[in-house]
Amino acid sequence: MRSSATPAVAPLTSASRPASPTPERAPAPPAPPVFAADIGGTWVRMRTGGPEEAVERVPSPSRLRHPERSVPRLRADLVGLLCDRVPAGARAALSFGAAIDHLTGTVYGSAPLWGEETAPYDVAAELRHRRPDVTWHLVNDVTAALLDFAAVHARPGVRRVAYLTVSSGIALRTADLEQRRIPVDDLGLQGEVGHLPVTLTAPGSDVLAGLPCECGARDHLASVASGPGLARTAERLGLARPAQVADWLPGALAAGEPGARRLLELCAAPVAELLRTMWCLDPHLDLIGIGGGVAEGLAGPYAAEIRRLLATPTSYADRGRDDTWLDERLVFCAPGQVDPLRGAQRVADWRPGITR
Ligand SMILES: [Zn+2]
Structure with missing residues (x-):
């Protein structure tokens, strides 16, 4: 016996089906969340979502703010901060206040972030290693x-x-x-x-x-x-x-x-x-x-x-x-x-x- 409850949406019958042979599709997967960060020597500004969402501003883990910390520690702190904030499966766009190889995401140097350290640092590779679920884009802040x-x-x-x-x-x-x-x-x-x-x-x-x-x-x-x-x-x-x-x-x-x-x-x-x-x-x-x-x-x-x-x-x-x-x-x-x-x-x- 059929339930007397009326379905919210009546199933399409052959009589009510549209004439055009539009194939029925599974609903599109939801768009991935978007995340952006602007990384400077003084502040890291971050936002999840579009331009209408609030911007979170935290002090940079930088040489400028922490002259006593080692460069490896500062880099680890920065990667940790970004990986902590970025939502699962996000598309992430980062603006770096540093000379950066736009083809790979390698940072050549940044006096405010890492002082006189001149050894290139492949921050993109580190981020992708730590959070492979995220699509990372890195650009220099002037490019942004x-x-x-x-x-x-x-x-x-x-x-x-x-x-x-x-x-x-x-x-x-x-x-x-x-x-x-x-x-x-x-x-x-x-x-x-x-x-x-x-x-x-x-x-x-x-x-x-x-x-x-x-x-x-x-x-x-x-x-x-x-x-x-x-x-x-x-x-x-x-x-x-x-x-x-x-x-x-x-x-x-x-x-x-x-x-x-x-x-x-x-x-x-x-x-x-x-x-x-x-x-x-x-x-x-x-x-x-x-x-x-x-x-x-x-x-x-x-x-x-x-x-x-x-x-x-x-x-x-x-x-x-x-x-x-x-x-x-x-x-x-x-x-x-x-x-x-x-x-x-x-x-x-x-x-x-x-x-x-
Ligand atoms: Zn010069």
């Missing part, structure tokens, strides 16, 4: 920032887009939007411009000759134009003690102090030279974002100085760029506008992705 910047700012028709960070270090990434890829070299690197020889063209910039860089060399772009470079330049000019420059400079610029103005001119000029060179070499570079602590902290005066320099003709091949041209191609980012955590989660949207 570029992906976020491009997603928000690149209008239709933009062929190539770059993001330059002027912060405690200086680095650049360029993406080809037509091919939807970020090209890298045999080491999986691209755009480590902070450690190229600096071009000193500003009048009187010979006073900056010989300034050291964090990498141990001298006369690099970061020797002069990074946050620490700004402090070194200020010291050369006899302006302020290095530790006070970041606090002093914005107010001094607002007050129109000549020494502050001179410092800004000397530190912005090599960055403007880099931008000129980029546009000379790649006329299809349609959009460049500039962010990072120095650019964002000095904000309006920094942007105005870079634009002033780019407006100045230097040769028949570099005739100067007017406001309309620059407005279309150069974006100075505000603090928080570009988010490496969000950018890391966009990596999976990039296929063929990051390629040699």
Whole structure:
């Protein structure tokens, strides 16, 4: 005898079956959970789920915070933290504040995370070994920032887009939007411009000759134009003690102090030279974002100085760029506008992705 209970959904009969021969399918498996982390020397920011979910911020297991801990211990602590938080079977996207081989996930070095340790560390292999259930994607934080910047700012028709960070270090990434890829070299690197020889063209910039860089060399772009470079330049000019420059400079610029103005001119000029060179070499570079602590902290005066320099003709091949041209191609980012955590989660949207 049939149960009198009416089924919630009547079974399809041949009479009520749709005419189209759609095969009946098993329901699609649920999408894997998504996890992202932005790993810097000071904080590790983590999020499970989409952009609407809360971000958890924990102090980094880094050399910066724990100078007494060994590098193997710091690395183990970081891997342990990530493996503890990532959900089972997740797709995980990590943004690393370090020079990283984008082809393998090997980290070449990070002074804030691991001090002067230069032996490469295959953190991706370690994560995959510890949590084989998770799909791990690793990118450098500048690459992640570029992906976020491009997603928000690149209008239709933009062929190539770059993001330059002027912060405690200086680095650049360029993406080809037509091919939807970020090209890298045999080491999986691209755009480590902070450690190229600096071009000193500003009048009187010979006073900056010989300034050291964090990498141990001298006369690099970061020797002069990074946050620490700004402090070194200020010291050369006899302006302020290095530790006070970041606090002093914005107010001094607002007050129109000549020494502050001179410092800004000397530190912005090599960055403007880099931008000129980029546009000379790649006329299809349609959009460049500039962010990072120095650019964002000095904000309006920094942007105005870079634009002033780019407006100045230097040769028949570099005739100067007017406001309309620059407005279309150069974006100075505000603090928080570009988010490496969000950018890391966009990596999976990039296929063929990051390629040699
Ligand atoms: Zn260097």
